[in-house]
Amino acid sequence: MAKIPKKVVVIGLDAAQPVRIDKYAREGTLPNINTLIEGGVFAENCLVPYPTVTPPNWTTIVTGTWPGTHGITDFHVHRPGDPLDKVHQGFTTEDCQAEYIWEAIEKAGRKSIVFNYPCSWPPRLKKGIVVGGAGLTPNEWRAGDDLLFINSKVGFCSEQMISTRPLPLSRRVEFGEAEGWKNAPPSPGEGDLEAEFRLRIGSGKYTVDPIIWYLLVQDSAGKGYDRVTLSPSKNFQEAFFTLSLGEWSKKIYAPIKLASGAVKEVHFRGKLVELTDDADGFRLYLSALGIEDDDYCYPPEISKEIRSEEGLMAFNGGYIAYSLNLIDMDTYMEVNHFHNIWLADVATHLLTQNPWDLFTMHFHAPDWFYHAAMTDLDSLTQKDEKKRESALNAERRMYQSLDKMIGRIMEAAGKDTLMMLVSDHGAMADGPAFNPFEALVPAGLAVLKEPKKESEGRELLADHSRYAVDWEKTKAVPQRDIHIYINLKGRDPQGIVEPGDYEKVQRQIIDALYDYKDPRSGKRVVALALTKKDARILGLWGDRVGDVVYALNPEYGAQHGQQLPAAELGQGNQRSIMIVYGPGIKKGYRLKRTMWLTDIVPTICHLMNWPMPKDVEGAVIYQMFRDPNFKQNQVEDLQKSLESMEKALARGERNPWDKHDCA
Numbered sequence: 001m002a003k004i005p006k007k008v009v010v011i012g013l014d015a016a017q018p019v020r021i022d023k024y025a026r027e028g029t030l031p032n033i034n035t036l037i038e039g040g041v042f043a044e045n046c047l048v049p050y051p052t053v054t055p056p057n058w059t060t061i062v063t064g065t066w067p068g069t070h071g072i073t074d075f076h077v078h079r080p081g082d083p084l085d086k087v088h089q090g091f092t093t094e095d096c097q098a099e100y101i102w103e104a105i106e107k108a109g110r111k112s113i114v115f116n117y118p119c120s121w122p123p124r125l126k127k128g129i130v131v132g133g134a135g136l137t138p139n140e141w142r143a144g145d146d147l148l149f150i151n152s153k154v155g156f157c158s159e160q161m162i163s164t165r166p167l168p169l170s171r172r173v174e175f176g177e178a179e180g181w182k183n184a185p186p187s188p189g190e191g192d193l194e195a196e197f198r199l200r201i202g203s204g205k206y207t208v209d210p211i212i213w214y215l216l217v218q219d220s221a222g223k224g225y226d227r228v229t230l231s232p233s234k235n236f237q238e239a240f241f242t243l244s245l246g247e248w249s250k251k252i253y254a255p256i257k258l259a260s261g262a263v264k265e266v267h268f269r270g271k272l273v274e275l276t277d278d279a280d281g282f283r284l285y286l287s288a289l290g291i292e293d294d295d296y297c298y299p300p301e302i303s304k305e306i307r308s309e310e311g312l313m314a315f316n317g318g319y320i321a322y323s324l325n326l327i328d329m330d331t332y333m334e335v336n337h338f339h340n341i342w343l344a345d346v347a348t349h350l351l352t353q354n355p356w357d358l359f360t361m362h363f364h365a366p367d368w369f370y371h372a373a374m375t376d377l378d379s380l381t382q383k384d385e386k387k388r389e390s391a392l393n394a395e396r397r398m399y400q401s402l403d404k405m406i407g408r409i410m411e412a413a414g415k416d417t418l419m420m421l422v423s424d425h426g427a428m429a430d431g432p433a434f435n436p437f438e439a440l441v442p443a444g445l446a447v448l449k450e451p452k453k454e455s456e457g458r459e460l461l462a463d464h465s466r467y468a469v470d471w472e473k474t475k476a477v478p479q480r481d482i483h484i485y486i487n488l489k490g491r492d493p494q495g496i497v498e499p500g501d502y503e504k505v506q507r508q509i510i511d512a513l514y515d516y517k518d519p520r521s522g523k524r525v526v527a528l529a530l531t532k533k534d535a536r537i538l539g540l541w542g543d544r545v546g547d548v549v550y551a552l553n554p555e556y557g558a559q560h561g562q563q564l565p566a567a568e569l570g571q572g573n574q575r576s577i578m579i580v581y582g583p584g585i586k587k588g589y590r591l592k593r594t595m596w597l598t599d600i601v602p603t604i605c606h607l608m609n610w611p612m613p614k615d616v617e618g619a620v621i622y623q624m625f626r627d628p629n630f631k632q633n634q635v636e637d638l639q640k641s642l643e644s645m646e647k648a649l650a651r652g653e654r655n656p657w658d659k660h661d662c663a
Helices: 018-027 031-038 054-063 101-106 299-303 318-325 331-355 364-377 385-413 499-513 534-538 597-608 632-652
Strands: 007-013 041-043 112-113 129-131 160-162 170-171 193-198 212-218 227-232 241-244 252-257 263-268 270-275 281-288 356-364 417-422 448-451 465-471 475-480 483-486 526-531 547-553 577-580 589-592
Touching: 007 385, 007 534, 007 597, 018 041, 018 331, 018 385, 018 547, 031 385, 041 499, 054 101, 054 597, 101 112, 101 270, 101 356, 129 299, 160 193, 193 526, 227 270, 270 331, 281 356, 318 331, 331 356, 331 364, 356 385, 356 465, 364 385, 417 597, 465 483, 475 499, 483 499, 483 526, 499 526, 526 534, 526 597, 589 597
Parallel strands: 007 356, 007 417, 041 589, 112 129, 112 356, 160 170
Antiparallel strands: 041 577, 160 281, 193 212, 212 227, 227 241, 252 263, 270 281, 417 577, 448 465, 475 483, 483 547, 526 547
16 A cells, blocks of 8 residues: 555745756755655746735645636735725635635644744634744734735844934934943943934834833944943843844844833844944844734744744844845845744744644745845846856855755654645746826726825825825726726726726726737737636636736736736746645655646645645645655555455354364
8 A cells, every 4th residue: 555644744935946046956055845856846837826926826835726716816906896996905715715725624623833934923723833823923913904005014123224314114323422321341442332212113013102212332452442232221131132333133032011011122233334443334134023922823822832042033034135135145135044943943843842733834935035136136237247146155155044044944843744845926027017097097997186196195106006086977987906997887886987888898807908018129018918807727716816817918017916827938927836745645756747837735634634625726736746656556455355255254154164174
């Protein structure tokens, strides 16, 4: 009988590039991933649903259904009946209309751990464990109509810079002569300087009174200012850390009193990014302040077990600070690694301290990195060879960090475990943005008022959302990444299009999209435009889909989202990584056939003899199995055994040795 795995681990690497990972694995720089590739199956053509964005595709991976069935049809979701300019981020299980694999197998007595898996909160498990899932990292929250565009709330606050210059996400300080410090070591050089600042809470989910921290700058060798101390008071013995230029602090834990009176313990690290001899140039980077023991776990008591000695929750892995030029690439990669350590520490704890049959988790590091650096990686968009080489080295570091964490998870999962690496989409270099209003307005389908200020916009989903729509004259509006809605009477609150004209307006929208040319190049921007009915071929249907769905040619749009699943451009493409390793799986096999993310759940359930989720729509990828017919062989073996038993029973009560003299 074919050997099958005892457990399943699914590790998600958001936006991971299969070609890039394969290249680094072959080079020998990703030993753990290479073990999985050489000892398992590498799918070269794993395609993802459309649009190529996070919420719908991670939901597809664990339901085996298309977005039209599970209902999360874009990064954001539009509720039928709401105004056409009202949407919310699609990160809540309340929007998912399909059954998850962990719900299906729980009915059969199987236990699941769901860790940092996007769109898995609030939990729909009863006996398993869920940690995070309301955003891209644990204790990040993206559900709610009040969160614009891709904003989130976090526990406790995001990263920030303390600087003598005005910078984004920063507190500006001015140093003066230090006074009133206790227990500070003497400085042989220039007199000590000090400053105080109020901690930026920004996107924090908790209300707190102003938090004041203090800086002490010292000249320790008489050669200019060379070290900085951060402290919650002017008592040096209570200081968090003292740093020299380029140094990271150890991981700091500090109590924070909330406005409610409750006390939360936060953790963070600091790095002294800049300090000139005269202290006129000063930048101190503080990582996000995270709360490990908080309300992002089910059951709630699980959060009390979560502790990482080295890692950081780091809600965006340093990506935002790098994108705003607050930190360099080296510092970004260091923050990224601290975050990966935290995730791996928690994952290994959950795996080794709890019973489980299915473990699913997600790392968001590749997606952040490609948003920050994909354009620098590609010769199509970056002509400076030194910048390309720098981005290439950073990409390798990013994957090496993940490879180390994957190795730790493999060890914690143990033998006889099915390991799967998967991504939700790929990434390509940035291209020019497309504003659908530029096609709709000249065609007489939309009328705009003056552009809105950013602060007035409900949803800054793209350039087109900055405009105030004249609803009394507008027949069609773009919404989210790929949808265009007809302003339909009887369905939409401000509808003007008669239902009898619905199909005519659909055709007009499609004609306008195809007719639009990039004014800079003269090229057609839209690769495909379909009516809602025809969008079924892309896995999109139901009342959460626009009346027209469109996709852009690969050279247009951002890194992912509006390009079709098979799109390619330069170094990038939109395909998913898919590596499968374990008992019953072929070794060193390159799967050439097309597979889809919808196929993951049925393939797992078929191999493991688990019940299928009731809504599953994908196929079993038999070519991955060492013996594609192992189930049929098991049935035949059982039939033969049954036939033997039936023959034995047919002899009646007579024992087979009755005819022999056994004395």
